[in-house]
Amino acid sequence: GDPPARPPGRPRRGAPGRRVRARPTPLADGWVRLHPLTPLLRGGRFALVLFALLGQQGARGGFDGRTVALLFGVGIPAAVLLGYLAWRAMRYRVTGTELQVESGVLTTRSRRVPLARVQAVDVVRPLYARVLGLAELRLEVVGGGGDAEAPLAFLGEDDALRTSDFSRSNRPDRKSDQPDRARSRRHDPVAQMDQRRRAALQPDRGDRLG
Numbered sequence: 001g002d003p004p005a006r007p008p009g010r011p012r013r014g015a016p017g018r019r020v021r022a023r024p025t026p027l028a029d030g031w032v033r034l035h036p037l038t039p040l041l042r043g044g045r046f047a048l049v050l051f052a053l054l055g056q057q058g059a060r061g062g063f064d065g066r067t068v069a070l071l072f073g074v075g076i077p078a079a080v081l082l083g084y085l086a087w088r089a090m091r092y093r094v095t096g097t098e099l100q101v102e103s104g105v106l107t108t109r110s111r112r113v114p115l116a117r118v119q120a121v122d123v124v125r126p127l128y129a130r131v132l133g134l135a136e137l138r139l140e141v142v143g144g145g146g147d148a149e150a151p152l153a154f155l156g157e158d159d160a161l162r163t164s165d166f167s168r169s170n171r172p173d174r175k176s177d178q179p180d181r182a183r184s185r186r187h188d189p190v191a192q193m194d195q196r197r198r199a200a201l202q203p204d205r206g207d208r209l210g
Helices: 038-059 065-089 157-169 177-186 189-209
Strands: 091-094 098-103 109-114 118-124 134-141 149-156
Touching (some): 038 065, 038 149, 065 098, 091 157, 098 149, 118 157, 134 157, 149 157
Antiparallel strands (some): 091 098
């Protein structure tokens, strides 16, 4: 017989074998936080840098085992904690005209990036983020100076692609592209001639079919 109906209010299960990924934390007024695994990834990057530094110094005999254990035992948890605080303090949203980013643990920094100044939108997938299904969204801004890039790290791959498509589609030049093409066709004498030719041939096609 038919499969039993799913009770109302129960979330739909994912397809078998498909990994369920956490979504960004939604906030009020359309604001969104980065992916919840962002502090862990940032702490992991710090651990890699610390490991490389200790490896170089250890080859030179600069650190003993106790110092290495102390640096790892204090440095990595501190990096994860700072990353968590930074993740909690950072939020973003994309409106119809601009990308808005607010960040800062002690002092709040607010940045507004008009979509009209966005030159390129790239979705970057580093190896350590790709393993967890995450990606980094980078927006290159025209005339940004020292802030020529507006990175959002890290987002889920689906959310990064969705935000990238939304940012591209809401740029003013993309919105006005279709009307400009239609206007150019109306004022193009060759296009007008083709339209008249097709209109003149249409009745002949009907007569032949009759």
